[in-house]
Amino acid sequence: MIEPMDFLLWVRGTAFDVSLSIFVIGIVLRLFEILSLGRAANLAEPRGTEFGPGMKTILTRNIPEAGTFKRQPLTVIAGYVFHIGLLISLFFFVPHIQLFAATFGFGWPGLPTPIVDAATVLGIVGLLAVLWNRLTNPVMKLLSDKEDYLVWLLTFLPLLTGYLAYHRMVDPYPLILGLHILSIELFLILFPFTKLMHTFTLFLARWYNGAMHGRRGVQS
Amino acid sequence: MTDNSLTLGESLERQGVTRRGFLKFCTATASMLALPAGMVPTIAAALEKARRPSVIWLSFQECTGCTESLTRSHAPTVENLIFDYISLDYHHTLQAASGAAAEAAREKAMHENEGKFLLVVDGSIPLGHPGYSTIAGISNLQMLEETAAGAAAVIAVGTCAAFGGLPKAAPNPTGAVSVSDLITDKPIINVSGCPPIPSVITGVLAHYLTFGTLPELDQYGRPLAFFGTSIHDRCYRRPFYDKGLFAETFDDEGARKGWCLYKLGCKGPMAYNACATMKWNQGTSWPVESGHGCLGCSEPSFWDAGGFYKALSIPTGDISRTAGYAGAAGLAIGAAAVGLNRAAKSRAKKQHGTVTVDDLEKTS
Incomplete structure (x- = not known):
C-alpha cells in the first residue's frame, strides 16, 4: 500500500547517489580522455594566434548560419525553443536550485513558477517539433539512428514528468515526483556515454575549430 | 455513564444542546465532508435517530498523542458531545477500570455488539517479538486480530496505526507494521497525522452514523474530504x-x-x-x-523522508560528498588511462624504424 512513498525515498536516496556517481565519474573520464589525447604537433609556421579566435568562435557559433536557417528553419527554431525552455526550467526552478545549492554549496535566485511553467511547455512543444521534424524530413530520418531517439526520450521524460508532477496530474503525488526524479537519474546515467555529452564537448569543438582556423590565419 | 438505549438526539437534548446548535453541527459536518447543503436535513435526521455505536479503542505502539489530540480538542462543543456520545466501551487510557475489569469490558462490548461495533486503533503493531508491546499480557497482534474479527469497520487513527509511523522508522527495531498490513477482511479507514485533526474523527463518525458506510477514501485509505488536497x-x-x-x-x-x-x-x-x-x-x-x-x-x-529542515527536492544522502568522491574516482581512473595511453604511445615510438627507398627495394 505504501509503495509510492517507498519508491520516492529510494529515488531520493540510493538511486540518486548511484546515478550521480556514474554521471560525475563518466563526465570526468570522458573529458580527461578527450583532453589528454592531445593532437599531433603542427610543425607549420603559424600565421595567426589560436586563443582569441578560439574563444570568439565559442560565442559566434551560437548564432545560426544564414544558409542553415534557410534550408532547415524548423531545426533551428525548434532547437532553440526547446533548449531555452529546458535550461530555464532546469536552472531557474527553485526546488532545482535547492538541489544545486546542496551539491555545490551555492545557489542563485529562481524565477516565479508561472514563468518556469511556461518555459516547460515551450520545452515540451519544442521537443515534439524536433521529433516531428526528425520523423518527417527524409534527410533527418536517414541521418537518425537509435541513439538519437534515445537521447530525445531521455530529455523529454524529465520535462513531461516534471510538468505532470507540478500540476499534480497523476495520483498519488509521491509516484509522479518519484518518476520525475527517476527520469533525471536515467538522464544522468546515460549522459556521459551518449550524444548528451555535447553539453560539454560543444565548447571544446568550437574552440578547436576557431583555434585551428586562427592559426592558419583564416576566418572560422 | 449514559444510557446506551437513548438515541443521539435524545442524549444531546438531555445535555442541553439546542436544536440550533445541533443543526449547526450538521451543517459544519456536511461542508467538512464536501456534501451538498441539501444533505444537512438527512444528516440531522439520521444522527438524531442513531443509536450510540459501541466503540472499542485499542492503543498499541503509540505515544498517546492521538488520544491527547482528540480529548483536548476544544472545550465542550457539539463535536465533543458527539464524541462523548459514542459508547466508548474500552480505551485503556481514558477508562477508569484497569486489569481484568478493563479486559472484561472489552470482551463484553465485543460479544454484545458482534459485527456492529467500531474498532479504533492507534499505534503500530510490532511483529518482531510479541513481548515488545502487550496489554494485560496479551500481545498487540493477538488483541488486534481477536477484536477486529467482530468489528463492523476499523478506523486506524494516527500515522502509526495507518502506516507504521515513528515505530516503523528505519531501522524499525520492533518490526512495526500498520493495521492494514494485518487486517485485510474489514473496511479500514486511515485517519493519518501525527496527531490527526480531531474534527476528522468526528467527521468520519458522523458519516458512519448517517449513511452506515465509510466515506470515500483516497489511495492510502484516507477520507478524501480531508485528505483530498495537498x-x-x-x-x-x-x-x-x-x-x-x-x-x-x-x-x-x-x-x-x-x-x-x-x-x-x-x-x-x-x-x-x-x-x-x-x-x-x-x-x-x-x-x-x-x-x-x-x-x-x-x-x-x-x-x-530526509531531514525535516532539508528542502523536499534535495536527495536524502550527502550528495556533495558523493559528487566529490565520484569526481576523485573519475580523476584517478582518467589519470590511469592517460598513463596507459602514454606508455602505449612511447612503445610504438620506440618500435618505429625508418625505411628508405633502398630498403624497400631490397625486401621486395
Whole structure:
C-alpha cells in the first residue's frame, strides 16, 4: 500500500547517489580522455594566434548560419525553443536550485513558477517539433539512428514528468515526483556515454575549430 | 455513564444542546465532508435517530498523542458531545477500570455488539517479538486480530496505526507494521497525522452514523474530504512560493514577512491533510502559520523522508560528498588511462624504424 512513498525515498536516496556517481565519474573520464589525447604537433609556421579566435568562435557559433536557417528553419527554431525552455526550467526552478545549492554549496535566485511553467511547455512543444521534424524530413530520418531517439526520450521524460508532477496530474503525488526524479537519474546515467555529452564537448569543438582556423590565419 | 438505549438526539437534548446548535453541527459536518447543503436535513435526521455505536479503542505502539489530540480538542462543543456520545466501551487510557475489569469490558462490548461495533486503533503493531508491546499480557497482534474479527469497520487513527509511523522508522527495531498490513477482511479507514485533526474523527463518525458506510477514501485509505488536497495547494503562503519569495532562515526578513518555507524543509507539497483549512486549537493556527514548515506527518514513512529542515527536492544522502568522491574516482581512473595511453604511445615510438627507398627495394 505504501509503495509510492517507498519508491520516492529510494529515488531520493540510493538511486540518486548511484546515478550521480556514474554521471560525475563518466563526465570526468570522458573529458580527461578527450583532453589528454592531445593532437599531433603542427610543425607549420603559424600565421595567426589560436586563443582569441578560439574563444570568439565559442560565442559566434551560437548564432545560426544564414544558409542553415534557410534550408532547415524548423531545426533551428525548434532547437532553440526547446533548449531555452529546458535550461530555464532546469536552472531557474527553485526546488532545482535547492538541489544545486546542496551539491555545490551555492545557489542563485529562481524565477516565479508561472514563468518556469511556461518555459516547460515551450520545452515540451519544442521537443515534439524536433521529433516531428526528425520523423518527417527524409534527410533527418536517414541521418537518425537509435541513439538519437534515445537521447530525445531521455530529455523529454524529465520535462513531461516534471510538468505532470507540478500540476499534480497523476495520483498519488509521491509516484509522479518519484518518476520525475527517476527520469533525471536515467538522464544522468546515460549522459556521459551518449550524444548528451555535447553539453560539454560543444565548447571544446568550437574552440578547436576557431583555434585551428586562427592559426592558419583564416576566418572560422 | 449514559444510557446506551437513548438515541443521539435524545442524549444531546438531555445535555442541553439546542436544536440550533445541533443543526449547526450538521451543517459544519456536511461542508467538512464536501456534501451538498441539501444533505444537512438527512444528516440531522439520521444522527438524531442513531443509536450510540459501541466503540472499542485499542492503543498499541503509540505515544498517546492521538488520544491527547482528540480529548483536548476544544472545550465542550457539539463535536465533543458527539464524541462523548459514542459508547466508548474500552480505551485503556481514558477508562477508569484497569486489569481484568478493563479486559472484561472489552470482551463484553465485543460479544454484545458482534459485527456492529467500531474498532479504533492507534499505534503500530510490532511483529518482531510479541513481548515488545502487550496489554494485560496479551500481545498487540493477538488483541488486534481477536477484536477486529467482530468489528463492523476499523478506523486506524494516527500515522502509526495507518502506516507504521515513528515505530516503523528505519531501522524499525520492533518490526512495526500498520493495521492494514494485518487486517485485510474489514473496511479500514486511515485517519493519518501525527496527531490527526480531531474534527476528522468526528467527521468520519458522523458519516458512519448517517449513511452506515465509510466515506470515500483516497489511495492510502484516507477520507478524501480531508485528505483530498495537498497542504501546498491550500497553503496561505502559496503565493510567495509562486512569486519566488522564500524565508532562507527562521529569523530573516522573509521569515518575519511570512514568506514560503519551502527552502527551510517544508514538506507541504507531498503532504495531504486538512491543516491548512481546518487549522488547530479552535482554528487558532497551524504549523506553517506559526512559522515552521510542514513535516508531512500524514504521509507514510515521513520520518525517513530526509531531514525535516532539508528542502523536499534535495536527495536524502550527502550528495556533495558523493559528487566529490565520484569526481576523485573519475580523476584517478582518467589519470590511469592517460598513463596507459602514454606508455602505449612511447612503445610504438620506440618500435618505429625508418625505411628508405633502398630498403624497400631490397625486401621486395
